[in-house]
C-alpha cells in the first residue's frame with residue numbers, strides 16, 4: 223500500500239545496485255559478474271545451493287568484503303561506506319551475538335552502534351521475537367532458535383531502510399516463522415527493502431521477486447509466477463534446475479531443499 | 484569518531500565481565516594473593532638464625548671481640564623487621580671454623596686473625612668471612628646478618644686495641660692511647676630507610692607488571708572471541724570505526740585495570756592490623772609500604788601500560804586461532820619482559836645486548852617510572868620520569884595504531 227506513496231526520487235534510485243560485481247578467493251570466483259538493481263519497498267529472495275555465493279554477494283553489497291572488481295551501491299552510496307551502514311540491517315548466517323550479554327544488553331549494544339537510543343525500538347523488536355520475558359537471560363543460555371531470533375532483532379532494531387537477512391528463519395519454529403514473514407511484509411509495505419538469502423523454497427513464494435544464484439552468477443530474476451511460466455513448471459525447484467541447464471530428471475543440487483522442515 | 488559508540492563498546496566489555504566471575508577474580512583477587520605470597524616469602528622466610536662459627540687465632544683480644552659481638556647479637560628467634568637472630572659459637576681456630584661451614588652446621592665462619600690486637604691498634608682490622616658458596620642468596624643473607632652485627636658492635640670495638648687491665652703484655656708500651664673504632668661500616672641510605680627490604684623495591688613494580696599481564700591475557704582472549712565468533716564482522720557491518728572499537732576496548736579494559744590497580748595500590752600501601760585471635764598472633768592485611776611520590780602519578784603510569792597491553796592483546800589475537808594460542812604468547816611476550824625489564828635485576832647490570840632489548844620493552848619504562856615515583860618521590864618535573872611517561876604514552880599510541888590496522892573490514 224505505501225509502496226504507492228514512495229517518492230519520485232525513491233523510484234528513480236534503486237535501493238541496492240551492483241555493477242559487474244566479482245569476488246575471487248584464489249581460483250574460486252564466489253561472485254562472478256553480478257549486475258543488480260533492486261527497487262525500494264520490495265522483498266527479494268536469493269535462492270541457490272550451498273556455496274553458490276549468496277553470503278559472499280551480501281557481504282559485497284554491504285561493504286564487508288572488497289570486491290575484486292565492480293561496484294555496489296546502497297541507496298546511491300558506493301560501498302564500502304561506514305555512514306551508509308547506519309541505514310543497513312544485517313543478520314549474518316551464523317548468529318553474531320555476545321553470549322555473555324543478556325538479550326536486552328545485546329539489543330541495546332547493537333542499537334547504540336547503529337545510532338539508536340530509542341528504548342521503544344528495543345521493546346518493539348523484543349515483542350517481535352517474543353523474548354520480552356527473557357530479556358535478562360544471558361544469550362548463552364538461550365535455545366538455538368532463540369539466538370537466531372535475537373540476531374534478527376539486532377538487525378532490525380534501528381529500523382533501517384535496507385535489510386539483508388542471511389537465512390533468517392533457519393531453526394525458527396513454524397508459528398514464529400509465519401509471524402516473521404508477516405513482519406517483513408509490513409516493513410516492506412512501509413518502504414523497507416529486504417533481501418533474504420534462503421534455501422527454503424516454500425519461503426520463496428513469500429518474496430516479491432526471486433534471484434536464482436548459481437556458481438556466483440544470477441541465472442534468473444523475476445517474480446515467482448514469471449519464473450514458473452518461463453521454466454514451464456509449477457515447481458520452483460524444477461524451475462531452478464531448468465535455469466541451471468539441467469533436465470527435469472537432473473540430479474538435485476545439494477543443499478537445495480523443497481521445504482524448510 | 485563517535486563517543487557514544489566508543490562508550491557502547493566499553494560498556495559491553497564491562498557488562499560481559501560482570502557475569503564472568505572467574506575472570507573478575509583473576510583481575511582482582513589473584514594479583515593481591517600473589518603479592519601477599521611474595522611479601523610472605525621475602526619478609527617471612529629465614530626468621531631463624533644465622534649461625535656463626537668463630538675461629539679465634541687472636542687469643543685474649545679475640546675473646547674480647549667475641550664477647551662484644553655476643554653482646555650485640557640480636558636474640559635468636561626474634562624475627563621480623565629485617566633483623567635475624569645471630570648465634571655465635573667459638574669453635575677453636577680457623578680450620579675448625581671452616582669445617583663447621585663445610586659440614587653445614589654454620590652458615591658463616593669468621594676467622595679472627597692472630598694479629599687482631601695489632602691491627603686494631605693500627606686502625607684497620609680485616610676479618611676473613613667464609614661461606615659455603617653454593618647458594619649466593621643464603622650466603623649474602625648470612626653475610627648481611629654478620630655485617631649488621633658488626634655495625635651494631637662497632638661502638639664497643641674501640642677498646643680492642645687497648646690492652647686489658649693487668650694484661651699489658653700484648654701491646655708494647657707507647658701505644659697506650661686508645662685507637663678509635665676500627666671496624667666501622669657506615670651504612671646510610673639516600674631513599675629508603677636502612678631497614679627497607681626487597682619488598683619495598685618489588686611491590687611498586689608488581690603493580691605495573693600484573694596490570695600488563697592480566698590485561699593482555701583478557702583482551703587477547705576477548706578479542707579472539709570477537710574474531711572467531713563472527714561478532715567482529717558483525718560490528719564492522721555497523722557504522723562503528725576501527726578506532727572506536729580499539730578505544731572502546733581500551734576504555735573497557737582500562738576500567739578493569741583501574742579497579743585492579745586501585746585495589747593493588749591500597750593493598751601495597753595500606754595496612755590494616757588484625758588483632759590476635761587464639762593461637763594466631765597479631766597480623767595485618769596489606770603490606771604497608773610507603774610511597775614517596777604521588778599514587779595518582781603511579782596510577783597514570785600503570786594505566787598507560789595497560790592501554791598498551793590492551794592493544795597488544797588485540798594485535799596478537801590476529802595471529803591466534805584458539806584461546807590456547809593466546810596463552811602460548813605468555814612465554815614469548817610476558818615472561819621475557821618480566822626477566823629483562825628490571826623487576827628482578829637492574830637493567831644497568833644486564834649484558835649490553837640484553838640492555839638494548841630491555842630498552843625496547845614498555846614494561847622497562849613502567850618499572851623505572853614506578854620506582855622513581857614510589858621510592859624516590861619523583862614528579863613529572865624530573866627528566867627521567869618524564870621520559871618514561873612519554874615513552875609509555877608513545878608505545879600506547881603505537882599499539883593503538885597497530886591494533887586498528889589488524890581490524891579489517893575485508894576479513895576474508
Ligand SMILES: Nc1ncnc2c1ncn2[C@@H]1O[C@H](COP(=O)(O)OP(=O)(O)OP(=O)(O)O)[C@@H](O)[C@H]1O
Nearest residue numbers: 247250252270271272273274275276277278279895
Ligand atoms: N573467506 C573465504 N575464503 C575462501 N573462500 C571463500 C570464502 N568465503 C566464501 N568462500 C567460497 O566462496 C563460495 C561461495 O560461498 P558463500 O558462503 O557465498 O556460499 P552460500 O551461497 O552462502 O552458501 P550457503 O548456502 O552454504 O550459505 C564457496 O565456494 C566458498 O567456499
Ligand SMILES: [Mg+2]
Nearest residue numbers: 276277315388
Ligand atoms: Mg551462505
